[in-house]
Amino acid sequence: MIPPAESLLKYENPVLISKSTDRKSPKGRPLRVSPQQPANSTPVPPPPKLKSATTDATKQENEEILNAILPPREWMEGNQLWVQQVSSAPCTRTDVIHLEEQLDIKLQQRQARETGICPVRRELYSQCFDELIRQVTINCAERGLLLLRVRDEIQMTIAAYQTLYESSVAFGMRKALQAEQGKADMEKRISDQEDEKQDLMKQLNEQKAKCDAIEKRENERRQVEEKKHTEEIQFLKRTNQQLKTQLEGIITPKK
Template sequence: MIPPAESLLKYDNPALVSKSTDRKSPKGRPLKVSPQQPANTNPVPPSPKPKSASNDAPKQENEEILNSILPPREWLEGNQLWVQQVSSAPCTRADVIRLEELLDIKLQQRQARETGICPVRRELYSQCFDELIRQVTINCAERGLLLLRVRDEIQMTIAAYQTLYESSVAFGMRKALQAEQGKADMEKSISDLEEEKQELKKQLNEQKTKCETIEKRENEKRQVDEKKHTEEIQFLKRTNQQLKNQLEGIITSKK
């Protein structure tokens, strides 16, 4: 396992916990103890000792709270287990200014996007927020715990938005696939309808041709019938005239 990457969160120097494969539990890690004071033969008890103990108790409590808020990171290097705790050193105004400069430098180095969704920018700002929580917790543990609640709420909200975004993307993909499938079905239906249209057009042209042929044949037949009928009428008129003339001749001859 490679050592963790550099972070904007300030850590102490890494400490070696175990050199063999059988790791010791975190409870077995050596604690930092202030150097013991040499034994004093003076019968009067020294006054600084209780004062130091009273000052170390809140400091140790703040360190425990700080470690609970920002747990130490561990990694393996060969068979060696290294642990690096968050720094408990108080911060100054220069540290805050330096943090801002480091944030800008990291954003430029890692080419984070200025707008929109960017995991790199989110990671760097999260590290910066953790560092601010560390700085605040050293001065006021209660304020640090409150900031921890704010950070957790923000992360939970972002996770909810991320889940919503992923579900909406999946929903969009499903709808796109359905639309694509519907488009293919619609194109096939259009193609079938076009073929049917062409077939109907072909049948219509055939029927028109048949109709024209029938009309032409019927017109010719009608013309022939009309001509024959006209000739028959003319013949009957002539016959009628001849019979009329004969009848008039017979009547005239009898007179």
């Protein structure tokens, strides 16, 4: 692991837990005890024991809630395990103004988009919201837990929209691929139909040519037959006329 990047969420100084070979327990009690030693080193007038015990218990409970809401981050440097908890120091109005300035600076430095979908802007605003949750939780753990519910609901809604978007994109891609495949099939079918049409047109032209040839041949044959028939009729008429003349010559008495 590499050291975590700078975040808008305020953290305490990192604490060396152990070497990787000696790591036996996850974020346990040392995570909450070690960072608090420098804060308790300043001389403070001892309050009454009962009030101090109650204050320490409340403070420890708030720190546990804070660590549950915003878990510490850890990383490895060589064989050493470092853990960094969120800061439990109360915030002031100046801290909020500084947080807003840092948010604007980081949005500009990382060139986040002002509108539309932007992972950078979403990440920075998420860090800013976590810092606000930290600041509220220190003063009132119940408000911090309620803000945690709001944050989780927002993240769940965004995840649902992201899943819906990815599903719609995948659906659109499938439909586009199906359309492309259907287009290719339709183009192939159109090409086959065009080829079939050309073949049928060729056959039609051949049949028309055959029909024209047959009609021409039949017309010629009919003309020949009509001419032959006319010649036979003329021949028979002449023959009939000759026979009639001969018959009249025989029948007519000679004077």
